[in-house]
Amino acid sequence: MKSFTVSKAVTALMLAGLVLLPLYSQLSGNIFILTLFTRIIILALAAASLNLIMGFGGMMSFGHAAYLGIGGYAVGMLAQEGVGSGFIQFPVALAASALYALVIGALSLRTRGVYFIMITLAFAQMAYYVASGLARYGGDDGLTVYKRSDFSGLINLSNRTQFYYLCLACLLGVIFLIWRIVNSRFGLVVQGLRSNEQRMQAIGFPAKRYKLVCFVISGTMCGLAGALLANNTDFVSPAVMYWTRSGDLMVMVILGGMGTLFGPIMGAVVFLLLEEFLSQITEYWALIMGPLLLLIVLFGRGGIMGLLGRAGRG
Amino acid sequence: MLLVVEQFLNGLQFGLLLFLLAAGLTLVFGIMDLVNLAHGSLYMMGAYFAATFAAWTGSFLLGALMALGATLVLGIVLEMSALRHLYGRDHLDHVLATFGLILFFNEAVRLIWGPAGLALPLPAWLTVPVPILPGIHYPAYRLAIIVVALLVALLLYLGVMRTRIGMLIRAGASNREMIGALGINIKLLYTLVFGLGAALAGLAGLMQAPILTVQIGMGENILILAFVIIVIGGIGSIRGAFLAAIFVGMIDTLGRAFLPNLLRQVLSGAAASTAAPALSSMLIYLLMAIVLVVRPEGLFPANRR
Numbered sequence: 001m002k003s004f005t006v007s008k009a010v011t012a013l014m015l016a017g018l019v020l021l022p023l024y025s026q027l028s029g030n031i032f033i034l035t036l037f038t039r040i041i042i043l044a045l046a047a048a049s050l051n052l053i054m055g056f057g058g059m060m061s062f063g064h065a066a067y068l069g070i071g072g073y074a075v076g077m078l079a080q081e082g083v084g085s086g087f088i089q090f091p092v093a094l095a096a097s098a099l100y101a102l103v104i105g106a107l108s109l110r111t112r113g114v115y116f117i118m119i120t121l122a123f124a125q126m127a128y129y130v131a132s133g134l135a136r137y138g139g140d141d142g143l144t145v146y147k148r149s150d151f152s153g154l155i156n157l158s159n160r161t162q163f164y165y166l167c168l169a170c171l172l173g174v175i176f177l178i179w180r181i182v183n184s185r186f187g188l189v190v191q192g193l194r195s196n197e198q199r200m201q202a203i204g205f206p207a208k209r210y211k212l213v214c215f216v217i218s219g220t221m222c223g224l225a226g227a228l229l230a231n232n233t234d235f236v237s238p239a240v241m242y243w244t245r246s247g248d249l250m251v252m253v254i255l256g257g258m259g260t261l262f263g264p265i266m267g268a269v270v271f272l273l274l275e276e277f278l279s280q281i282t283e284y285w286a287l288i289m290g291p292l293l294l295l296i297v298l299f300g301r302g303g304i305m306g307l308l309g310r311a312g313r314g
Numbered sequence: 315m316l317l318v319v320e321q322f323l324n325g326l327q328f329g330l331l332l333f334l335l336a337a338g339l340t341l342v343f344g345i346m347d348l349v350n351l352a353h354g355s356l357y358m359m360g361a362y363f364a365a366t367f368a369a370w371t372g373s374f375l376l377g378a379l380m381a382l383g384a385t386l387v388l389g390i391v392l393e394m395s396a397l398r399h400l401y402g403r404d405h406l407d408h409v410l411a412t413f414g415l416i417l418f419f420n421e422a423v424r425l426i427w428g429p430a431g432l433a434l435p436l437p438a439w440l441t442v443p444v445p446i447l448p449g450i451h452y453p454a455y456r457l458a459i460i461v462v463a464l465l466v467a468l469l470l471y472l473g474v475m476r477t478r479i480g481m482l483i484r485a486g487a488s489n490r491e492m493i494g495a496l497g498i499n500i501k502l503l504y505t506l507v508f509g510l511g512a513a514l515a516g517l518a519g520l521m522q523a524p525i526l527t528v529q530i531g532m533g534e535n536i537l538i539l540a541f542v543i544i545v546i547g548g549i550g551s552i553r554g555a556f557l558a559a560i561f562v563g564m565i566d567t568l569g570r571a572f573l574p575n576l577l578r579q580v581l582s583g584a585a586a587s588t589a590a591p592a593l594s595s596m597l598i599y600l601l602m603a604i605v606l607v608v609r610p611e612g613l614f615p616a617n618r619r
């Protein structure tokens with residue numbers, strides 16, 4: 001944090017923009033932009049959690065959207081059963097995600113590489129089909145959340161601005177947590193495992209246990225995003241767990257810059273804004289988006305953060 | 315009895331169809347080490363081409379043949395223009411780039427053919443029921459799929475195991491630098507393999523087209539199934555893909571057919587009818603999870619390095 005670089009300047013600018021956005025929305029009367037950015041921030045939180053295992057831990061999870069669903073369903077199901085308090089809903093959402101991550105992590109981490117990508121995908125698909133089979137909670141059609149989580153006067157989730165700032169606070173909190181984790185002894189071990197697992201094991205680190213803990217932390221963070229997302233859309237359905245959603249999250253992380261602290265936020269903002277913008281100029285927005293992704297992979301190594309880094313040097 | 319035989323054959327037919335898709339995927343994966351999510355798009359394109367060409371020419375067979383050629387060409391163009399540059403890159407890059415291709419193909423189809431699905435009508439001679447056992451009839455078209463797919467599987471086996479090109483393909487799978495050093499044009503070989511995989515996907519798509527409607531996104535669900543198959547079978551192994559495909563096809567079809575009744579004996583009617591489809595879709599993923607936990611490299615790992 002000593003010298004001025006382009007990527008730091010852009011990151012600071014983006015964060016300032018996110019903090020000041022409700023002000024702009026209020027002044028211009030543009031409510032839509034606030035709703036859009038609430039969604040962006042929530043998905044940025046999910047992408048940041050994926051980045052913790054993918055970028056720093058080298059674990060390519062292709063089933064991260066499952067946690068969005070689990071967190072969301074925890075909120076939705078409790079609300080349906082008459083438990084409206086956020087003080088119960090959110091801890092349950094986090095605990096359920098952590099438990100799911102613990103179980104599938106313990107099984108999945110036996111494999112590596114492409115097999116790991118595929119087994120996480122398989123578990124997410126299973127979660128998707130379980131949700132489709134929940135007849136009591138809407139099955140395929142999804143579940144409407146009639147009342148947002150109630151934090152007994154502390155914060156009102158139905159107020160757009162308050163909800164926006166809650167999401168932003170969660171995002172920044174998670175980013176801070178990831179920053180602390182990555183620079184801790186634990187985080188260094190996990191990053192060491194990414195570079196060379198055999199060597200780390202030879203020095204005496206129990207590789208699987210470290211990876212599993214990292215996997216569970218990431219899943220729990222994403223469960224938080226799921227609980228927020230259900231509150232944002234007042235609705236949760238199996239579709240949030242579909243594999244293309246996991247793909248979207250991966251795209252955000254890689255687009256922004258894998259293994260960088262603020263890359264996933266950048267990726268989520270750019271990806272979702274691009275989607276929004278392109279769908280406004282043409283109905284066939286994916287016709288441009290698809291090849292764009294291909295070009296980013298072919299020529300833009302390291303994502304936006306990598307690009308900014310090069311711009312700063314060059 | 316009738317139902318059991320019929321569902322058994324349906325399972326076999328679906329399994330063989332999945333094999334066609336999985337074979338191309340596992341070849342590309344095993345030889346070029348490329349994770350191609352857009353393989354399902356080639357399957358979809360095969361179906362769209364067949365529906366279009368069949369409508370043009372008025373002949374199902376002619377349309378199917380032209381569609382086969384078209385997907386082969388499409389695969390080769392795709393490889394030469396984009397995917398070639400991804401070899402040797404990280405798997406994650408493959409996932410991202412081919413994810414982009416899926417978006418592209420889905421939109422391109424929407425633009426060219428419109429959002430509504432197409433139908434590929436069968437000629438009259440393929441719709442008659444054929445007696446297979448005394449008193450048991452089975453649709454001729456589904457039988458034809460079984461025969462064609464078995465034939466293709468046999469040809470593929472002979473081609474890979476008994477011909478010179480097949481030998482080069484196997485050699486390329488085990489050590490690409492070495493066969494490059496021996497003066498084999500590895501770029502051409504890769505393009506050829508990719509084209510072959512695309513044609514197989516197209517064949518699966520066009521054969522499935524008369525049974526289901528031809529629609530956008532039809533390749534995505536089945537692509538995931540194909541991935542499950544190659545992971546269960548062991549990446550790069552055609553034999554593994556064949557056995558796993560039949561296995562998965564059977565489990566999926568039989569599960570869908572008989573699970574609702576089994577569940578109804580334990581659960582109430584309404585609960586069973588919503589839980590059963592979900593449970594039978596889950597079965598395959600459950601199977602894959604079990605296989606990976608017990609054998610992290612798949613059931614029949616190809617001998618690599």
